[in-house]
Amino acid sequence: MSNGSTTDTLVTRLRTLVADLGPGSKLPSSRELIERYRVGPGTVSRAIATLTAEGAVVTRAGVGTFVAPRVDRPDVVSDMSWQEVSLAGREYDPANAVEATHLPTGDGIALSGGYLHESLQPTRSLGAALARAARRPDAWHRAPTAGLEPLRAVFARMAGGATTPQDVLITGGGQGALSMLFRAIVAPGGPVLMESPTYPGALAAARAAGLRPIPVPMDDEGIRLDLLADVFAMTGARLLYCQPTFHNPTGVVLAPDRRRRLIEVARSANAFVIEDDFARHLRHGLAAPAPLVTEDHDGTVVYLTSLTKPASPSLRIGAVIARGPVMRRLLGMRYVDDFFIARPLQEAAVELLSTPGWDRHLNSLRAELRDRCAALVGALARQVPDYTVSNVPYGGLHLWVRLPPDRQAAAVADACRARGVLVDAGDRFFPAEPPGAYLRLNFAAAGSVAELAKAASKLS
The missing domain is CATH 3.90.1150.10 (Aspartate Aminotransferase, domain 1)
Structure with a gap:
């Protein structure tokens, strides 16, 4: 049984114990809990910490753990209907709440x-990386707005081509970066072209930014470039969001003869391309083609990748690669949105990516x-x-x-x-x-x- 499930089981049992005891009652000692429930000291420590955070128990150093006083909450009928009036006019799609x-x-x-x-x-490598990162003397110092230099260098090497660390902005995963990119590049009400079908999270982010997703059909070799040029001309769009490699949901890889041509079509329309390369590390055997950004020399392609897919949903570390004024705009938005990405998580990512494991x-x-x-x-x-x-x-x-x-x-x-x-x-x-x-x-x-x-x- 994993540590997580063992701790959860003990927490459930201790909740029952706390419910049977009166406020102020002392819980058995850690040694007694270890013997009674046949668990390790770490499991007991984590379970007590969980109950303390919930307010169910209080600990007194050198004395023990006690059932917390119960707070009587009067029955109050809340009326939230006023929010429906205040939020009127702000679109909300309940289909986005799919977790x-x-x-x-x-x-x-x-x-x-x-x-x-x-x-x-x-999981073990992540835990070890986080532990090593936490021991760094500067682990809790403020991180640079663009991200730690060693981590930016790792993502630059992953992308390849002429990418440098100065072209990289560290982000809190891919989804937040998508939201930032849509807001940075297209004004509210503007169109954004997307493969059809496409990633629902991108659709949700675009709509939340007030943009209008416009479909561009695909075939078994990727987005249809014969239609892409026409859609750019008809809509005046200045942005295409696409997933050229292991497309979500179809798994299609954009054909080699279309990759360079896609950049040319977008460049002719004075439009950006967001290349979402979320699955770079998820190939099943054959090597994946090089990212589009490696063939772009004019700043047309804005590249996005993330570690959440190949590692863990909670490793909220990603990277955007961009050149020119759009990068300066993204840095400005980072300063407004959240200043920087938490340094311990960045340090842990550096540790993880730098080991043979x-x-x-x-x-x-x-x-x-x-x-x-x-x-x-x-x-x-x-x-x-x-x-x-x-x-x-x-x-x-x-x-x-x-x-x-x-x-x-x-x-x-x-x-x-x-x-x-x-x-x-x-x-x-x-x-x-x-x-x-x-x-x-x-x-x-x-x-x-x-x-x-x-x-x-x-x-x-």
Whole structure:
């Protein structure tokens, strides 16, 4: 049993104990708790700290831990209806609040969301990196606005080409960076071109910034450049958001002959390209093509990447690579938004990326992703042969599955949830009306290959 689950179990038991005791009652000593519940001293310490933070107990140095006084809260009926009036006119899309659907309960199986199952995350390496970072004498000093120089240098090397550390801005993951980029480049009310389908988080960020997402269709070689030039001309757009490598949700990689041409089309329209390279480290074997930014010399491409996908959702560290006035604007927005990214987290990222263990993690992760992808493709072919997987990706976390014509994605997703399998309905991946019914299935979110097979059988 992991430390986390052991601690959670002890916290639950201690809550019951606290409820049975009166305020001011002393809890058993740490030694007694260790013997009674057969746990380690670290588990007891973490459990007591959790209850203290909740206000359930108070600790007195050298004396012990006691049940906290209970606070009587009078029954008050709150009236929040005034907020509906005050917030009127500010658009809100409830479809953006999707986090709860990514948390299975009991023996449920998650094929939803965009992160690795905890068993695939380098948890020990992350813990060791954070511990080493915390021991640095300057760990809690203010970080530079653009980020720590060693971390910027690491991201510059990852991108390749002529990228320098001075071109890199460290961000709090990818999602916050997307929001900042949309606000920095396009004025409210303006259009932003997007592949169709695309990442729902990008759609949500664009709409929250007051922008109008405009779809550009894709085929099995990526975004259709014959249509892209026309859409730029029709809309006057000055920004394209795209995922050229292991596209989410389709897994498609932009064809080699389209990569340079995409930059040329955007440059001709005096437009920026946001290259979201979230899956650079998630290839299943074959090398991924070089980022578009390495072929750009005029500042057309603004590059975005993150460590949350290959490492952990809580490693909120990403990077933007930009050149020219747009970088100066981003630095100004950083100063207004949050000044800088927490230094201990940046130091931990430097520690993580600078050890041989990082490369070992990526190698094992690639093998696991390859096996899981193949297993789910095979299980779907056997269990639901009328579901179509037109592209088997060689990178990323997802399968993009087309449903039969008589199915609706939302209805299928609801039926799956009722059977304990969480999937993402495809409708919200489209900037406009979806051309068909799709599901996005995350083969890295389940606990094992066996769970993938079980989920496929439930889909049938």
